Amino acid sequence: MRPSDLFGGSPFGRRVRRPGAGRVPVTVVTGFLGAGKTGLIRAALASPDAARTAVIVNEFAELGVDDVLLRTSAEDVRLIGNGCMCCAARSDLQRVLRNLYAERETGAVPPFDRVIVETSGLSDPGPVLQLLAGDRALSGHYAVSALVTVVDCVLALDGQAPPEWIEQVVLADRIVLSKTELASEAQVARVRAHVAALNPGAEILEASNLRADPLAWLAPVAAGGARGFRAAPAAVGPDAVSCQSFVLSFDTPFRWEVFLQVMETLLALRGDDVLRVKGLVHVEGCAGPVAAHFVRHLAARPEELTAWPDADRRSRLVFITRNVSAAQVQALFDAVLALAPPPG
Template sequence: MTEPARPPDPILLTVVTGFLGAGKTTLLNRLLRDPALADTVVIVNEFGEIGLDHLLIETVDEDMILLGAGCLCCTVRGDLIATLEDLLRKRDNGRIKPFRRVIIETTGLADPAPILHALIYHPYLVMRYRLQGVVTVVDAVNGAATLDAHPEALRQAAVADRIVLAKRDLAADGGDALAARLSGLNPAAPIDGPDVPAADLLGGFFGLDGKSEDVRSWLGAEALHDHHHGHDHEHHHHDVNRHDATIRAFGLTSDAPVPRAAFEMFLDLLRSGHGPKLLRLKGLVALADEPDRPLVVHGVQHVIHTPVHLERWPDDDRRSRLVLIVRDLDPAFVTSLWDAFLGRPRPDAPDAAALTANPLAIPGG
């Protein structure tokens, strides 16, 4: 008598979340260098009109999938489910190499509750995937203010199975006060440094034991939402570059290489005049003196991290591309400022020389 076919081992699934600029991509780059993660598929979700995160992750090949349709909320939850199902079909049909693990890196603005609900309760996904855990990255420099200002950041920390506290070397107290706050918010989650081994960080399985009642209620609210709305999300189509009434994502580009001095002055004026409103800045820039070695730029609020040069462009697009996520800041003004420093002013653009002489002339500065 032929024994029934043994069901395949579940594919382990990890969600890496954390607010804008916390250090998710840096952590993911390090984890993917571990040989133990060689058979891992990465799904990157981005918020904004220009996709960049997938270029800044080092292993970009057929195992990289970019969801660029906005936040991983109910608007694109169907896309996430479809992506995970499509991965299974390709794996089962031999169209991609076998993989044992999937890592989903969410946009920094993602509320994790809809994501987790989809992964825990979808009838087909739970047969093939096993949610191993949620890793939340928190920025030790800006983390306390972010928790105060953004409910998404609180939820990201509360649902975590492990918390990675990044940039402790830049925090005044080494991040100790923030670590204590995070422990109070989620006492079941160990708090690690960014160098924690992959095997330790990705071990275990997701569960609600030890998490707050808020986490249970958030997931319950998602179940109620699905009961009323099903998977038809026509009610929720919105601008993929707008997260809410105050937060916008937009891009700046330049086909021609950018003079180094002009770019440095642009960054300095933006940081000094609008630091608290600059939730995230990231990009690749072709400087006029080194156009073949793109400059990788990262910034969070008033902190612009030391840029580094790549040895080569990660794709065939050699334009300078910056993505900005701002709160209560007019993208048209920032675009005009960018154009002014690049020597392509419009009639309504500010005067770069005047702004350099008087930074307080920046609206809202």
């Protein structure tokens, strides 16, 4: 939905303790072909703590979680043991998610408490995020918990990885390094440094270290990123198609309609290049922050939280952009704020 569509009654609904409270958390797993997405998911599903998990494999042709994911149609649902189930989505992920929720409510499928969406290894995860942000029905039932990107430490830097992996890394909330046991320590260190430069706000885990806690990568991330907010812009170089991430902070509280005016102007002008925006907004009249999330031209439903996560009461927004600088976005905020009518 567009930012202006968020008006109508209360723009925030009921206050919640954390973003997405009361909705089914969705973890999107991406990474290039053969990076280890399937192995990561399979290891998690083997844990008793993964019971009541639904898995959607969003590509028909790719092999699934070994032989436990049986896919014969676009909406085929199979029980895969341990209270988990899987359904395949060849193309219409929107329809699969809607049907899955409706069937859970009617008892046609077993109850589930989380959803994992495994994307194609050659896909941009942005459309999945856009779908979950922009579809009103889905956003009322589901909330993005984290975008997790799996990176193959053997292939990532030797020229064999497809170019799509750069955007997969830049958009990630959490990065899992796979095949570290097959790579040298120097290779692993180089890959870790590279992905940290591409996405300085993401938490980086190693798949080999997840054996003790195979569900650690499923933990929800904070509104501003897994490792909190970073104050300095982080350009990631020409190989990332001029992608960059940066944080803007604002000391003065916003009126909500003014904040939306800035964001709507930014997305109207450069929405294709604003890959993702997440953060906490200090809004006049709200006791806690408002969690905001934008994906390209779309805005997810905002949520007022009951309390700030720390003593810092500034608005803090993490931007992931392509050919749009922190200075340009800051200038837009300054211009709109300077022209905004006085309160009252």
